[in-house]
Amino acid sequence: DSGVTQTPKHLITATGQRVTLRCSPRSGDLSVYWYQQSLDQGLQFLIQYYNGEERAKGNILERFSAQQFPDLHSELNLSSLELGDSALYFCASSERGTANEKLFFGSGTQLSVL
Amino acid sequence: DQQVKQNSPSLSVQEGRISILNCDYTNSMFDYFLWYKKYPAEGPTFLISISSIKDKNEDGRFTVFLNKSAKHLSLHIVPSQPGDSAVYFCAASGISNFGNEKLTFGTGTRLTIIP
Numbered sequence: 001d002s003g004v005t006q007t008p009k010h011l012i013t014a015t016g017q018r019v020t021l022r023c024s025p026r027s028g029d030l031s032v033y034w035y036q037q038s039l040d041q042g043l044q045f046l047i048q049y050y051n052g053e054e055r056a057k058g059n060i061l062e063r064f065s066a067q068q069f070p071d072l073h074s075e076l077n078l079s080s081l082e083l084g085d086s087a088l089y090f091c092a093s094s095e096r097g098t099a100n101e102k103l104f105f106g107s108g109t110q111l112s113v114l
Numbered sequence: 115d116q117q118v119k120q121n122s123p124s125l126s127v128q129e130g131r132i133s134i135l136n137c138d139y140t141n142s143m144f145d146y147f148l149w150y151k152k153y154p155a156e157g158p159t160f161l162i163s164i165s166s167i168k169d170k171n172e173d174g175r176f177t178v179f180l181n182k183s184a185k186h187l188s189l190h191i192v193p194s195q196p197g198d199s200a201v202y203f204c205a206a207s208g209i210s211n212f213g214n215e216k217l218t219f220g221t222g223t224r225l226t227i228i229p
Binding site: 002004033035040041042043044045048056058090092099100102103104105106107108 | 116118120123146148150155156157158159160163165203205207208216217218219220221222
């Protein structure tokens with residue numbers, strides 16, 4: 001158990017809809033990362049937050065947004081969903097948010113857009 | 115633009131033999147490298163790392179080798195055990211093409227240990 005909690009584990013929705021994925025980081029970790037893993041793809045970095053502030057941005061679509069709340073949990077919002085958004089979305093956390101830290105991953109949210 | 119490449123999607127190795135997983139990178143700004151292991155229905159877990167100032171790091175049955183001139187690293191597992199069957203991701207950190215520091219992952223290699 002990594003200590004990172006992601007909910008829900010599975011999400012099935014239709015094109016055009018909006019969903020929210022939730023992540024609770026490991027106790028004591030200030031930084032949260034979101035990654036997307038599509039079929040046969042590696043983990044694509046989406047966005048990183050540190051103590052409530054956005055720290056780094058990757059290949060995140062404009063239809064996607066995220067935030068980190070004062071209690072340090074994070075939410076990833078995906079809107080106007082398309083079939084291609086179907087993927088496994090991972091949240092990870094680390095203590096200081098520096099690039100050389102090892103990340104602790106949640107078990108992911110499997111999103112299926114039909 | 116895949117900056118971290120794992121060209122072998124899968125690898126099968128006999129139990130007790132050595133498993134060698136390879137990873138190539140293109141961004142010379144990467145200065146720290148990590149390997150993560152992922153079982154089905156779980157998130158990746160950290161396995162071992164190496165800084166660019168070293169060429170080898172060992173932790174029990176796992177050794178990572180870094181060849182900076184070739185922009186290549188490899189993970190050696192010896193002896194291989196059935197519990198090592200998993201997907202292995204190579205990752206690199208440093209200044210990305212977006213101008214920030216982040217971890218870039220490869221596409222993974224599925225290792226199967228044959229009893």
